Amino acid sequence: MNTPKKILIIEDEKTLARALELTLTHAGFEAKLAFNGEDGIKLLKESPFDLILLDLIMPKMDGFTVLTVLKTEKIKTPVLVLTNLSQQNDIKHAEKFGAKEFFIKSNTPIATIVTRVRELLK
Amino acid sequence: MKPDKRTDTLADGIARKLEALANEKEGIRRKLVVTAKQLAVTAKEKESTRRKLVVTAKQLAVTAKEKESTRRKLEVTAKQLAVTAKEKESTRRKLVVTAKTLAVTAKEKESTRRKLEVTAKQLAVTAKEKESARRKLVVTAEKLKSLYETLEKKVSERTKDLEQIRSKSEAILASIGDGLVVVDKEGRINYINKSFEEMLGWKAEEIIGKSMVQVVPREDIHGTKVSFKERILTQVLSGEKFVANLTNPFYYIRKDTSRFPTSSIVAPVILDGKTVGAVEVFRDITKEKEIDKAKTEFVSLASHQLRTPLSTVNWYSEMLLAGDAGKVTPDQKKYLEEIYAGNQRMVELVNTLLDVSRIELGTLIIESKPTNIVKLTQSVLDEHKLLITEKRIILTSSFSKKIPLIKTDPKLLRMVIQNIVSNAVKYTSDGGKIYISTVMIDGSDILMKIRDTGYGIPKDQQNKIFTKLFRADNVIGKDTEGTGLGLYIARSIVEQAGGKLWFDSTENRGSIFYVTLPLHKPKKDNDASARLYQRSNN
Incomplete structure (x- = not known):
């Protein structure tokens, strides 16, 4: 049996973070939660992850900063941005900082996210 | 002396008698003297009378001579009288004739007199009438005079009123908080109010008579100067009423070249069916x-x-x-x-x-790329296929083969087509028809027509259809899903792309929506709307 892929969910909205955790676990992944950017970076430094689901607007450290830190720390873990910001500026900004994909949470069924994660981690 | 008293008394009496006789003699003598004197006077008088008589005799002699002369004269006179008598006879005869003539004349005179009398009476009557008429005329004249005076007074009062109204109107116009300008049919400034002066920095005396369009330049939201032909004022003067669209604000440029966002309403001034000018009211909408x-x-x-x-x-x-x-x-x-x-x-x-x-x-980012409008439309139609089939709507489409790719943002264009198509499907009852066509016009624009046989838009609400959050009365009950934002968004996008979106509609018959898109947008300015806000914040 393969060891499950590790996914880090950095999301301050706890109910959403839990939903993702539940669904991804259900889908056979190992999911860990961080409720702000700072905690996320801490976890990333502790152990490697296969994928990061990153929110943008968060207390303490926002998603854009997380992306910058990842870049400077040379952490190459792929990042899927999950946010409710839908400004094209934000999308561009996030992609420039290395985000692989950009999802607007309210417009994206959770099943779609799982599918994308699965595809990326194939 | 005392001899005998009686003797004494006798003697005394005799003495006294002697004295009385003496006195008597003296009296008579005196009388005789007087008589002598009187006789002497009488003699003188007789002499005087005799002399007078002599004179008289002489006078009589003279008188006799005079009488003779008189007699002779009388004789002459008698002769003369005889002649005179003859003349008198002749005269008498003549007089008889004359009398006769006079008698006739008298009769005529009488008749004339009678006639005159009648005439006089008539004249009297006429006079009375005339008098009455005169009196009436006098009364009328007085009435006229009083009427004239009243009229004169009224006219002067009215003039005063009008003067007051005029100055009041002018005061009102002058103190309107919005800028006001009145132009003649050539677009020359006739009148501006105080707010105009304050907002634009021009004084009336500097610009009266000059062209409004030239004095006050206008820029659109992109900061491009609006050409003379495109100015609302020019369009209104050419006969078309136009109200500036509030979703398309523009700028007026002040005398000092600074600018402010404005919304304005321009309407033609029509006299006897002819446009004689225009009036514009504008507001600073910063x-x-x-x-x-x-x-x-x-x-x-x-x-x-x-x-x-x-x-x-x-x-x-x-x-x-x-x-x-x-x-x-x-x-x-x-x-x-x-x-x-x-x-x-x-x-x-x-x-x-x-x-x-x-x-x-203005944070909508437009990412233009060559876009196939036909494919895009077909994919939108595909999305609605399920609902179209469900409502048994007959969909017909025709796309010209000549339509080239256009450079536009496909996501936004999709939103436009999606909005119009979904409205057509939503607001067409079961079994209705939808027809879509896309053609080229003038080789420069693409024209898309989306026609349905749906509920249509009530005439009184047609001007509100592109207003935010507006939904027509006749569909509110039928469909609760509309937001009233779709067409507002669609029009904003189309206009951003340099195109136009409009419609024709009849309630209960259906609507036709038209979209034109230019193959080449004159000037692309992504940040135009964003700049609009930056400026108004300055």
């Missing part, structure tokens, strides 16, 4: 823009905030439906699906609100 911006920002913020709970409902109902929390019964599934669908609608609404706020804040 404040409104700021408020509007704050409002839009609020909507944007609120919408983003709404997305989190919406995501929660979405995902958890999805998970429940997927059986993540255990098996669900068919009923539970049905209910969950309702929750999910309702939430989806809310998500759509929030997305629409965000589109609106982006358009209004």
Whole structure:
């Protein structure tokens, strides 16, 4: 049996973070939660992850900063941005900082996210 | 002396008698003297009389001579009288003739007199009438005079009133808080009010008689000077009434070349059916823009905030439906699906609100690329296939083969077509028809027509159809899903792309929506609307 892929969910909205955790676990992944950017970076430094689901607007450290830190720390873990910001500026900004994909949470069924994660981690 | 007393008395008596006789003698003598004197006088008188008589005799002799002369004269006179008598006879005869003639004349005179009398009477009557007429005329004259005076007074009062009204109107015009300008039919400034002066920095005496369009330049939201031909004022003077669209604000340039956002209403001044000029009322909408911006920002913020709970409902109902929390019964599934669908609608609404706020804040980013409008339209139609089939709507489409790719933002164009098509499907009852065509016009524009046989738009509401949050009365009861934002967004996008969006509609017969898009947009300025706000904040 393969060891499950590790996914880090950095999301301050706890109910959403839990939903993702539940669904991804259900889908056979190992999911860990961080409720702000700072905690996320801490976890990333502790152990490697296969994928990061990153929110943008968060207390303490926002998603854009997380992306910058990842870049400077040379952490190459792929990042899927999950946010409710839908400004094209934000999308561009996030992609420039290395985000692989950009999802607007309210417009994206959770099943779609799982599918994308699965595809990326194939 | 005392002899005998008697003797003495006798002697005394004799003495006394002697004395009395003496006295008597003296008296007579004196009388005789007087008589002698009288006799002497009488003699003298006799002498005088005799002399007088001599004179008289002499006089008589003279008189006799005079008498003789008189007699002779009389004789002459008698002779003369005889002659005179003859003449008198002749005269008498003549007089008789004359008398006769006079008698005749008298008769004539009488007749004339009578006639005159009649005439006189008539004249008297006439005179009376004349008098009465004269009196009447006098009365009339007086009445006329009084009427004239009243009239004169009224005219002067009226003139005063008018003068007052005029100065009042002028005062009102002058003190209107909005800028006001009146131009003649050549567009030359006739009148400006105080607010105009304050807002634009021009004094009336500097610009009266000059062309409004030249004195006060206008820029559109992109900062491009609006050409003479495109100025509202020019269009109004050419005969078409036009009210500046508030969603398309523009700038007026002050004398000192600074600018401010303006909204204005221009209307023709029509006299006897002819346009003799135009009147424009404009307002500085800097404040409104700021408020509007704050409002839009609020909507944007609120919408983003709404997305989190919406995501929660979405995902958890999805998970429940997927059986993540255990098996669900068919009923539970049905209910969950309702929750999910309702939430989806809310998500759509929030997305629409965000589109609106982006358009209004100018943060809508346009990513133009060569786009195949025909393919795009077909894909939108495909999306609606299910509903079209369900409503048994007959859909016909025709696309010209000559349509080239156009450089536009496909996502935004899709939104436009999606909005119009979904309206056509939504507001056409079962069994209706929808017809879509796309053709080239003049080799420079693409024209898309979307016609339906739906409910149509009530005439009195047609001018509001592109207004934000507007929904026509006749569809509110039929469909609760509309937001009233679709056409507002669609038009904003089309106009941004340099095109036009309009429609024809008859209630209960259907609507035709037209979209034109230029192959080449004259000038692309992505940040134009954003700049609009920056400026108004300055």
